[in-house]
Amino acid sequence: MNEERNSAIGQELQQARLDKGLSLDDIQQSTKIQKRYLAAIESGQFDQLPGAFYERAFVRQYATAVGLDAVAFMQKYENEDTETVAPDLSAARVDADNVTRAGMHQTEETVADKTRSMMPKIIIGVVIVAIIAIIWVVVSSFAGSAKQESKNQSTVSVTTSQVASKKASSKKSATSTTASSESKSSSASSSSKASSKSSSEKKTAKADKVDLGQGTVSGTTVTYNSVKAPNKTMKMQLKAENGSSWMQVSDAAGTVLWNGTVADGKTQEVDIPTTATGVSVSIGNALATKVSLNNKAVDLQSSNASVWHLGMTFTR
Known part of the structure; x- marks a missing residue:
């Protein structure tokens, strides 16, 4: 519809509404078309409507709501065939505010469609279960290996302890002899250090000594x-x-x-x-x-x- 026709349609519908003493709220209530779309039709601003198909549907519904012959009204402006049928708005979605949003209806999904949509989720679930199973197997394997290794280490520890005990007994006497030798060596070292310290102190005292000579x-x-x-x-x-x-x-x-x-x-x-x-x-x-x-x-x-x-x- 061109702008001149849009403006003429809007003016005629508005005049018919006023003649009936109806408000835009009344028309919205009876047609379930949003009030802003009704106002756009009256002002000839059809570009604010959802689309060309719904422009014709809304105009027919508006004409019917104000008592006009919708078919004749549309033929007057578009020369359309009288068999043109307005879109079935019974399938349109009605929101919580009880207003029809045309063009928002969706075809109900079939079982096959639902199955296809669920398939990615099913695959993901299977993959997750497989990963968990693999992790469980790996952890169980490591746990078994760790248990066996602990047992082996315990056996080795007992054997090592026995060997160490025997070696300790055999080394005890040798250690006593070594300790005695080290004690003597330490005593000699201490004596040597004391002698060295005494010598150093004597040298220091000699270096600080003053010789006055004869006054x-x-x-x-x-x-x-x-x-x-x-x-x-x-x-x-x-x-x-x-x-x-x-x-x-x-x-x-x-x-x-x-x-x-x-x-x-x-x-x-x-x-x-x-x-x-x-x-x-x-x-x-x-x-x-x-x-x-x-x-x-x-x-x-x-x-x-x-x-x-x-x-x-x-x-x-």
Whole structure:
């Protein structure tokens, strides 16, 4: 149907409906055609209908619903044969909203069709059963092998245990002899290590030893010009006895290494760096002071003088 005919059909059907005093809901109820399709027919928008076949079917039903002669009405617009029969909508599907959806009817499946549709499922089921059977056979086989292997291992274990027991008895006496020998060897090794350690300690002590040489007194100063010192940092001990004493220690370059007062009965240690070629010590109370270098006592030779000076030159 062309657009002009569609528009004319829609207008005539709409006018007939209005003349009858019916609404689109009334027409939908009587024809079971959706209201949106009825509205499309009235507006001539047949392209919104399911198809050309149902355009004619819906128009005939609409014409019948508004009291028109459907055959004459269709002949008027299409010159169709009066024997044209509207599609049988009795087989059309009716949804839950009681509205016919034309063209949605499906032919009932035959037994052969159902069998063909079920065949893939049957095949899949058979395959699954076969796989399960294969898995069961494999698992059973492995279980039997594992059981037999466990039994064999148990027998071997018992035999091995017996052999091991006999060997242990035969080796017991040999082990005792070996242990005694090892004990003696260990004792000798320990003695050797102790001797080596003692020798190492003696060498270390010798390396740290200081040889002051002979001191020379001039005025209020005693000088040790050739002190044999280890090539490492030394420690000078300044101890105050029978009273406190003020002291200052400087290196040969004049850098003060330490100064302060040492309280009675206390000892102050001063680090003499490896770079120092000598030191000078000023003492405020020489009668109450004792000086040592790396625990080697230094004779101040102060002759009862209170203020005293000590000078040292190192040979490393």
